[in-house]
Amino acid sequence: MSEPRARVGVLTPSGMLGAGIREESVRRGLALGADVITVDGGSTDSGPYYLGAGTAKTTAAAVRHDLRILLAAAAGAGIPLLIGSCGTSGTDSGVDWVAGIVDDVMAEQGLSLEVARIYSEQTAAGLAEPLDAGRIHPLPPLGELDAATLESCTHIVGVMGHEPFAAALDAGAQVVLGGRATDTAVAACVPIMKGLPDGPAWHAAKIVECGGQCTTNPRSGGVIAFVDADGFEIEPLDLDAACTTTSVAAHMLYETANPFLLREPRGTLDVTRSSYVAVDDRRVRVEGSVFHEAEQKTIKLEGARLTGYETISFVAIRDPHIIGRIDEWAAFMRTVLTGRVEQTLGLADHEYAFDLRLYGHNGVLGGLETQGATTHEVGVMLRVSAADQATATAVAKVSNPLMLHLPLPDLPYLPSFAFATSPAEMERGAAYEFVLNHVVDVDDTTSMFRSVQ
Amino acid sequence: MTTPPRVLADFAHEVRAKNAGPFWTTFETFMLDENGYRIAADAEFLNEAVIADLYQVDAADVLIFRIPELNTVKISFPRKVAAGGLLDRDLHCGQQHVPLAMMVVPERLLPARSSSVSRPAEGRP
Numbered sequence: 077m078s079e080p081r082a083r084v085g086v087l088t089p090s091g092m093l094g095a096g097i098r099e100e101s102v103r104r105g106l107a108l109g110a111d112v113i114t115v116d117g118g119s120t121d122s123g124p125y126y127l128g129a130g131t132a133k134t135t136a137a138a139v140r141h142d143l144r145i146l147l148a149a150a151a152g153a154g155i156p157l158l159i160g161s162c163g164t165s166g167t168d169s170g171v172d173w174v175a176g177i178v179d180d181v182m183a184e185q186g187l188s189l190e191v192a193r194i195y196s197e198q199t200a201a202g203l204a205e206p207l208d209a210g211r212i213h214p215l216p217p218l219g220e221l222d223a224a225t226l227e228s229c230t231h232i233v234g235v236m237g238h239e240p241f242a243a244a245l246d247a248g249a250q251v252v253l254g255g256r257a258t259d260t261a262v263a264a265c266v267p268i269m270k271g272l273p274d275g276p277a278w279h280a281a282k283i284v285e286c287g288g289q290c291t292t293n294p295r296s297g298g299v300i301a302f303v304d305a306d307g308f309e310i311e312p313l314d315l316d317a318a319c320t321t322t323s324v325a326a327h328m329l330y331e332t333a334n335p336f337l338l339r340e341p342r343g344t345l346d347v348t349r350s351s352y353v354a355v356d357d358r359r360v361r362v363e364g365s366v367f368h369e370a371e372q373k374t375i376k377l378e379g380a381r382l383t384g385y386e387t388i389s390f391v392a393i394r395d396p397h398i399i400g401r402i403d404e405w406a407a408f409m410r411t412v413l414t415g416r417v418e419q420t421l422g423l424a425d426h427e428y429a430f431d432l433r434l435y436g437h438n439g440v441l442g443g444l445e446t447q448g449a450t451t452h453e454v455g456v457m458l459r460v461s462a463a464d465q466a467t468a469t470a471v472a473k474v475s476n477p478l479m480l481h482l483p484l485p486d487l488p489y490l491p492s493f494a495f496a497t498s499p500a501e502m503e504r505g506a507a508y509e510f511v512l513n514h515v516v517d518v519d520d521t522t523s524m525f526r527s528v529q
Numbered sequence: 530m531t532t533p534p535r536v537l538a539d540f541a542h543e544v545r546a547k548n549a550g551p552f553w554t555t556f557e558t559f560m561l562d563e564n565g566y567r568i569a570a571d572a573e574f575l576n577e578a579v580i581a582d583l584y585q586v587d588a589a590d591v592l593i594f595r596i597p598e599l600n601t602v603k604i605s606f607p608r609k610v611a612a613g614g615l616l617d618r619d620l621h622c623g624q625q626h627v628p629l630a631m632m633v634v635p636e637r638l639l640p641a642r643s644s645s646v647s648r649p650a651e652g653r654p
Contacts (some may be wrong), residue, residue: 092545113609120551123613125618217552217590217607325599329557333549333605337593381616444584446628461615509614510551 089298091286094134101297101313114262118161127165128380128508166256190243196255200226229379237341238265272429274367280308379512483525538630540565546626566600
C-alpha cells in the first residue's frame with residue numbers, strides 16, 4: 077500500500093447542531109488532530125413545516141449550548157467550523173437565526189472569528205429563466221415542473237455542495253454558516269480543498285454526517301475521519317464506542333434510496349467497490365471509493381407550499397360495543413360529519429378535508445396492516461384542513477358532539493367518549509407540503525448561492 | 530404442538546424503515562448471519578412484485594439491493610404520500626417496516642430443525 081501523502085482530520089461531533097454536543101468528545105477529537113469541525117444543522121426529515129414556515133425545529137438554547145462548545149474549540153485550535161443547512165431547512169432566516177446565536181456566543185466568550193453566511197434561498201422569478209430554458213428536471217417520483225408550482229412555494233432552497241463553503245474559507249472565513257447543503261458538503265469540503273481525491277472525501281463525509289450513528293453506540297458523541305489519498309480511517313470520539321466494518325458500511329444505507337451511489341452537485345460518489353477493513357477494535361479503514369464527475373452539474377431544489385390551516389380533535393373510546401364494531405363506527409362518523417358540515421357550515425367536499433385516524437386500530441399502517449389483532453381501546457384523531465384557521469376549527473367544533481356521543485345506528489343508548497382535553501380542538505396553524513424534487517442544470521456550482529462575509 | 534410461524538424478523542438483527550428524503554421510503558433487513566441472508570435474498574420469497582403487493586405500490590418503482598457483505602437486503606420505493614401531508618400517518622416512515630418484518634418465511638427456506646436458530650429476544654418488531 078502506498079504511503080499517504082497527507083491527511084485531513086474531519087471532526088463531526090453530532091448528527092445535528094442542537095442535538096447535544098459533548099465538550100470532552102470534541103476535546104478528544106482536537107487532540108487526535110482535527111483539521112476542521114463540521115456539523116449539519118438540518119434535514120427535510122421532520123417534514124415540510126420547517127421549510128414552509130422558515131423556522132427551525134431545534135430550540136435556540138440547544139443550538140447555543142452546542143455553539144458554545146464548537147466556537148471555543150475552533151477558536152482554541154485555530155481550525156475552521158463549517159455548519160450546513162442552518163435552521164433545519166436552510167432558509168435565509170435559518171442562516172440569520174444561527175448567525176445571531178453565533179454573534180451572542182462570540183460576544184459572551186470574547187471571540188472575534190470571521191463569520192461567513194451563505195444564503196441558498198431561491199425565488200420563483202429567479203428560477204423562471206432556467207425553467208423556460210428547459211434546465212430544470214424532475215427527480216422521481218415527481219413530474220415536470222411548472223411555473224405555478226414554483227410560485228406557490230412559501231420558500232425554495234437550492235442544495236449546495238462543498239464549493240460555496242470552500243470559497244468562503246478561501247476568502248478568509250473561520251466560521252461558515254451555510255443555508256441548505258447536502259448532508260455531506262461540510263465534511264467533504266476541507267479534504268477536497270487540500271487536494272485529496274473526491275472519492276474518499278465524499279465517502280468519509282457520508283459516513284460522518286450523522287455523528288455517532290456509524291458506531292456501535294449511535295448515541296455516542298460523534299466521530300473523527302482522517303481522509304488521505306487512498307481512503308479514510310474513522311474512529312469514534314467516545315472511548316466506549318467503536319467503529320466496526322459493519323457499523324461503518326451499514327451507514328451508507330441510512331436514509332439513502334440507493335446504497336452505492338450518492339449524487340452531489342458535481343458528480344456521483346460510487347462505493348460499489350469500497351473495502352472496509354478493521355484497523356483495530358475501534359477504527360475502520362475504507363478504500364476503493366470513487367467519484368464520477370457528472371457531464372452536467374446540477375443543484376437540487378427543495379420547496380414547500382401552504383396547504384391550509386389545520387385543527388385536531390382527539391377522543392378515546394373504551395366501550396366494548398363500539399370497539400367491536402369500530403370500523404363501522406368510523407365509517408358512520410365520516411358520513412354524519414360530512415353531512416353536518418354541509419348542513420351547518422355550508423362547506424362542499426372540496427372546501428375542506430379531514431383524516432379520521434383510529435390509533436390502536438390500524439392507525440399507523442391503515443390498509444397495509446397485516447396483523448388481525450383486536451384491541452380494547454382506540455384513540456380517535458380527527459385532523460381537519462381548510463383554507464383558513466377559523467374554518468378548520470369550525471369543522472372540528474361541528475365534530476365535537478359527534479366525537480363525544482356518536483352511537484351506532486342500532487345502539488340502544490347514547491355513549492359518551494373520553495375527551496383528552498378541554499377544549500378538545502387543538503389549532504395547528506399553517507400546514508405545508510413538499511412540492512419540489514427537481515434539479516437545475518448549472519455551469520458553476522456556486523452561482524445560485526450568495527455569500528456574505 | 531403448534532409453534533408460531535417463523536417470520537423474517539426472527540432471522541434478523543433488525544428490520545427497519547426510514548424516509549430517504551420526503552418522497553421515498555427505504556427499508557433494510559440486517560440479517561443475523563448467512564443463513565438469514567439466504568432467506569432475505571431469496572428472489573422468490575422477496576422480490577419487486579411481493580413488495581408491491583405488501584405495500585400497495587407499483588412493482589416497477591421498487592428497487593431491491595442484495596448486499597451479501599452485510600447480510601442485508603435493502604428495499605426502496607416512492608412514498609404514496611409525501612412526508613408530513615394531511616394523509617401521512619408516519620412522518621419518518623419509522624414504523625413501515627412491520628409488514629416486511631412479519632412476512633412468514635416459507636418452509637423450504639427454513640433451516641433444518643437440528644440447526645435451527647433460536648428466536649432472538651429483540652429481533653421481533
